[in-house]
Amino acid sequence: MVFSDLFFLFVFIPAFIVLYMLGAWMDRVLHRKYALGDSSGEISEAAARRRHAFKNAVLIVFSLIFYAWGEPVYVFLMLGVVVVNYLVGMGMGRADVKNRRRLWLTVGVIINLATLFSFKYLNFLAEILRDCGLDVADPKISLPIGISFYIFQSLSYLVDVYRRDTGPQRSFWGLLLYISMFPQLIAGPIVRYSTVAREIHDRRVTADDIADGVFRFLLGLGKKVIIANQLGEVCRQLLDGNLHDLSTGGAWIGMIAFSLQIYFDFSGYSDMAIGIGRCLGFHFCENFDHPYVSKSITEFWRRWHMSLGTFFRDYVYIPLGGSRRHQLVNIFVVWFLTGMWHGASWNFILWGLYFGIILVIEKHTILKIKDKIPAALLHFYAVAIVVMGFGIFYFDDFTRLRDFFSVAFGGGTEALSFADKNILFEKFWLFLAAILLAAPLRGGIARLSNRLLANHEVTRQGVSLAVRLSFSLIILLVSIALLVGATNNAFLYTRF
Amino acid sequence: MKTNHIFITVVAVFFLAITLVFLTFPRSTFSEMERRELASFPEYSHEKLASGNFTKEVSQWFSDSEPYRDIFMTLSMQLKGLIALQRSDEDAITIHADNTPTAQASTPVDPDLSGDGNMDEFNVTEGRDAKAKIASNGIIVVGNAPNARALMIYGGIGGGDGYAAAANKYKETFGSKVNVYCMVIPSSTEYYLPEKVKGKSKAMLTTIKNIHSKLRSDVKPVDVYTILGHHSSEPIFLRTDHHWAPLGAFYAAKKFADVAGVPFKDLGSYEKKVIHGFVGTMYGYSKDIAVKNSPEDFVFYKPKDVAYKTTYINYTIDENYNVTAESKPTSGELFYTYKDGSSLAYNTFMGGDAKITQVRTGTGNGRRLIIIKDSFGNALPGYLCYSFEEIHVIDSRYFTKNMKKYVVDNKITDILFANNVFKAYSVKASHYTDFLKQ
Numbered sequence: 001m002v003f004s005d006l007f008f009l010f011v012f013i014p015a016f017i018v019l020y021m022l023g024a025w026m027d028r029v030l031h032r033k034y035a036l037g038d039s040s041g042e043i044s045e046a047a048a049r050r051r052h053a054f055k056n057a058v059l060i061v062f063s064l065i066f067y068a069w070g071e072p073v074y075v076f077l078m079l080g081v082v083v084v085n086y087l088v089g090m091g092m093g094r095a096d097v098k099n100r101r102r103l104w105l106t107v108g109v110i111i112n113l114a115t116l117f118s119f120k121y122l123n124f125l126a127e128i129l130r131d132c133g134l135d136v137a138d139p140k141i142s143l144p145i146g147i148s149f150y151i152f153q154s155l156s157y158l159v160d161v162y163r164r165d166t167g168p169q170r171s172f173w174g175l176l177l178y179i180s181m182f183p184q185l186i187a188g189p190i191v192r193y194s195t196v197a198r199e200i201h202d203r204r205v206t207a208d209d210i211a212d213g214v215f216r217f218l219l220g221l222g223k224k225v226i227i228a229n230q231l232g233e234v235c236r237q238l239l240d241g242n243l244h245d246l247s248t249g250g251a252w253i254g255m256i257a258f259s260l261q262i263y264f265d266f267s268g269y270s271d272m273a274i275g276i277g278r279c280l281g282f283h284f285c286e287n288f289d290h291p292y293v294s295k296s297i298t299e300f301w302r303r304w305h306m307s308l309g310t311f312f313r314d315y316v317y318i319p320l321g322g323s324r325r326h327q328l329v330n331i332f333v334v335w336f337l338t339g340m341w342h343g344a345s346w347n348f349i350l351w352g353l354y355f356g357i358i359l360v361i362e363k364h365t366i367l368k369i370k371d372k373i374p375a376a377l378l379h380f381y382a383v384a385i386v387v388m389g390f391g392i393f394y395f396d397d398f399t400r401l402r403d404f405f406s407v408a409f410g411g412g413t414e415a416l417s418f419a420d421k422n423i424l425f426e427k428f429w430l431f432l433a434a435i436l437l438a439a440p441l442r443g444g445i446a447r448l449s450n451r452l453l454a455n456h457e458v459t460r461q462g463v464s465l466a467v468r469l470s471f472s473l474i475i476l477l478v479s480i481a482l483l484v485g486a487t488n489n490a491f492l493y494t495r496f
Numbered sequence: 497m498k499t500n501h502i503f504i505t506v507v508a509v510f511f512l513a514i515t516l517v518f519l520t521f522p523r524s525t526f527s528e529m530e531r532r533e534l535a536s537f538p539e540y541s542h543e544k545l546a547s548g549n550f551t552k553e554v555s556q557w558f559s560d561s562e563p564y565r566d567i568f569m570t571l572s573m574q575l576k577g578l579i580a581l582q583r584s585d586e587d588a589i590t591i592h593a594d595n596t597p598t599a600q601a602s603t604p605v606d607p608d609l610s611g612d613g614n615m616d617e618f619n620v621t622e623g624r625d626a627k628a629k630i631a632s633n634g635i636i637v638v639g640n641a642p643n644a645r646a647l648m649i650y651g652g653i654g655g656g657d658g659y660a661a662a663a664n665k666y667k668e669t670f671g672s673k674v675n676v677y678c679m680v681i682p683s684s685t686e687y688y689l690p691e692k693v694k695g696k697s698k699a700m701l702t703t704i705k706n707i708h709s710k711l712r713s714d715v716k717p718v719d720v721y722t723i724l725g726h727h728s729s730e731p732i733f734l735r736t737d738h739h740w741a742p743l744g745a746f747y748a749a750k751k752f753a754d755v756a757g758v759p760f761k762d763l764g765s766y767e768k769k770v771i772h773g774f775v776g777t778m779y780g781y782s783k784d785i786a787v788k789n790s791p792e793d794f795v796f797y798k799p800k801d802v803a804y805k806t807t808y809i810n811y812t813i814d815e816n817y818n819v820t821a822e823s824k825p826t827s828g829e830l831f832y833t834y835k836d837g838s839s840l841a842y843n844t845f846m847g848g849d850a851k852i853t854q855v856r857t858g859t860g861n862g863r864r865l866i867i868i869k870d871s872f873g874n875a876l877p878g879y880l881c882y883s884f885e886e887i888h889v890i891d892s893r894y895f896t897k898n899m900k901k902y903v904v905d906n907k908i909t910d911i912l913f914a915n916n917v918f919k920a921y922s923v924k925a926s927h928y929t930d931f932l933k934q
Contacts, residue, residue, distance in 0.1 A: 001551075001555070005555055005559065006518070006555075006558055006559040006562065007554065007555040007558040007559065010514065010515050010518045010519065010558075011519070011558065014512075014515045014519075068551075069551045069555075070548060070551070070552075071548065072545055072546055072547075072548050072551065073546055073548075207498065207500045207501055207504060208500055210500075210504055211500035211503045211504050214503075214504065214507055215503070218507075230576070230579070237630055245695055245696075417692070418628075418690075418692030418693065419628070419630065419692060419693050419696065422627065422628060422629050423629070423630075425580060425581045426579075426580045426581075426629045427579055427580070428579065428580060428581035429578065429579040429580070429581065430579040461499050462499075464499065465499040465502060465503060468503055469502075469503055469506055469507070472503075472507050473506075473507070473510055476507075476510065476511070476514070478571075478575060480514065480568060481568045481569070481571040481572040481575060482572050482575065483559060484559060484560075484562050484565055484568045484569050484572060
């Protein structure tokens with residue numbers, strides 16, 4: 001199931017809200033019963049677990065339904081992964097010697113990576129072997145939705161427990177909840193176990209949480225349905241057709257459209273995930289911070305898919321030695337893996353290495369003299385590199401990738417064809433809105449209104465409420481209209 | 497009350513209201529706009545569940561059959577229309593054909609029927625630089641409301657061999673007693689595609705030429721391509737529908753009558769009728785608001801100087817378009833009546849496709865015609881009442897009788913294949929030849 005699906009919005013969500021609230025009510029009633037006589041204020045872990053038992057049960061059941069809706073068979077694979085990680089975590093928790101913990105960790109990491117490899121990379125390996133002339137059958141394994149995300153979350157759990165950043169999750173249901181929780185299950189953000197460990201059994205929700213969460217969710221819905229899906233039409237028109245008919249300008253419009261689409265698609269998903277999490281009392285980490293304002297690629301990667309970047313930083317780059325030992329090797333390992341993580345295809349590996357190379361070059365050139373270069377130029381440089389990167393990202397067929405870039409660099413039918421120019425006019429306001437909304441407008445507007453209405457608190461609150469409300473209702477209504485009979489509505493990142 | 501509480505309450509009430517509408521109001525089953533049955537709730541099976549198709553179809557059903565679907569769809573198209581930058585200089589498009597034939601015949605009696613038998617591509621000189629955009633489903637929308645014209649992209653190169661083979665087989669079967677004609681009807685794309693997006697669609701002429709070249713020498717090709725080109729500055733095609741306009745069919749019928757050597761009357765012998773505010777199938781296909789905002793007049797012509805009687809054998813068809821029953825012959829009107837604004841105006845001709853239509857006219861010339869057609873052919877019989885004493889209209893998708901017997905029983909003298917190029921391009925010969933042995 002995807003968030004931007006009418007069935008999700010108007011069947012799954014209402015049913016979930018009703019049962020979750022019922023669960024919360026039962027938890028409260030039971031808690032009052034158990035809490036009688038306990039005046040210390042301290043509660044045991046078991047009591048804390050009980051305090052959220054019903055609503056967590058509802059969350060788990062709905063999460064499994066959510067996943068099984070798209071993967072009725074692979075849901076058992078996910079359950080298997082949770083069982084393994086639960087046992088390994090418990091094993092590590094009991095082991096007091098570090099070596100034994102390391103043994104458990106090794107076993108756990110191998111099983112997780114082997115699972116990921118089998119389901120994501122085996123087809124690719126067979127293809128490579130066939131290209132080398134070996135007679136290997138195509139295993140034809142379909143990719144379980146979101147496997148890269150939940151395996152990475154599992155790894156973060158094991159490593160955090162191994163490092164004793166957090167204790168192991170003693171309740172199987174608690175771990176199942178962490179891995180399967182539907183808001184972030186299939187397309188991130190990659191929530192670290194330590195981030196939500198406490199909130200699994202101990203969380204509170206205020207009206208502020210719900211209001212912010214709902215607003216965030218609706219913003220994400222708008223990003224996805226109103227902007228990303230419409231830009232997707234442009235990409236399909238320009239990039240999926242016969243590339244020999246494409247003009248050079250059309251190739252660039254296509255790349256820019258895709259760069260914007262993937263940002264609004266993926267950050268929209270993250271917003272929706274963070275928003276739902278907020279309403280349930282979970283505080284997931286942020287995943288995007290206006291990446292297109294970056295003035296270098298180094299900065300871009302600190303702002304784009306942050307949960308993946310920090311994952312590789314903390315679990316691969318630093319353990320390998322970071323900047324202390326053979327930094328160059330470490331950088332390339334990380335960027336090779338980043339590319340690989342996105343998909344079992346050469347273009348993703350190329351895409352990762354492309355960024356690896358640019359980051360290394362940047363480190364020794366631009367970053368040293370960046371204060372002397374005009375900001376606009378730096379900004380243009382960064383955006384151009386990113387846009388070309390998404391050109392590589394788009395084409396998983398190597399022949400098409402090559403044809404596309406030959407068109408983009410002068411090999412097109414003409415500079416800008418009439419049909420391609422027309423697309424710019426036809427989607428003019430969409431492009432403009434997407435570019436503006438990629439900038440940190442919201443923060444700016446909030447700061448401005450705070451300054452202008454500094455002494456009129458009531459007015460400020462009223463204006464803020466009116467703006468939030470009208471945005472929310474308009475987004476909801478427009479999204480419903482755009483989702484009727486919509487095809488091509490899946491989130492781009494659920495295939496990774 | 498704090499602002500957050502107000503926010504939550506208002507959003508919750510709005511959300512609840514929409515949820516209740518979606519869950520309790522009757523679901524849409526048919527889309528007027530797209531002319532199609534909407535998805536229905538899928539049938540359950542274990543295999544379907546395991547493959548993930550069951551849940552997928554449930555989601556599709558829910559979004560496809562949403563209550564008030566067409567209203568939301570219209571809103572969605574309006575919104576999509578809003579994101580375009582309006583350019584006033586290209587608002588009006590006019591399309592005029594270059595009516596000077598490249599190869600003038602010497603002193604032609606009727607310029608329509610002249611020519612040396614070679615079809616030449618028509619060079620429409622004006623309006624070819626009009627604004628064009630590619631909408632959904634491979635539809636190109638040319639110009640802005642209220643004059644937008646929607647064109648279907650044609651992807652065929654050559655092709656149509658099966659269509660030619662079918663006509664040849666009929667000729668072989670019926671021999672010299674029955675004339676067989678082959679008409680391939682191009683669509684508006686061939687005449688009105690702006691120069692700059694020409695690469696998006698393939699030339700229909702290559703298909704038509706290929707079909708004509710594959711016909712036996714005794715099967716007569718009816719070249720409507722040329723005559724339609726001569727008249728392309730007139731409203732011979734509907735702008736908002738995939739069909740031609742009745743006027744286009746008039747010129748095609750004129751050409752056919754000439755080839756068949758039967759009498760033919762000009763438009764003075766017809767009563768002109770108009771259905772105003774027609775917006776056809778291309779609105780739903782293109783999902784483009786400019787098409788909805790470009791209603792046109794549906795003009796058709798009823799013969800007034802000849803008596804004719806129409807008999808229908810109606811077929812009942814199931815959801816997969818299979819014939820499940822057929823009615824007894826019943827008399828009816830050749831032209832159905834639709835109100836202004838009806839999107840079904842093209843059904844004026846015989847009310848649709850799933851039937852055999854028999855028109856018996858006062859033209860006692862011994863010529864009896866079968867038209868084997870798709871919906872394009874529906875517009876033809878009205879113009880042939882002065883030309884044939886009987887016209888039998890058979891849709892190739894719905895015919896359950898034996899064609900040999902039918903031809904003999906009804907003393908048929910002429911058989912016309914009249915299909916649009918999209919169908920002619922890909923159709924298998926057996927689609928028609930199976931009728932000879934069923």
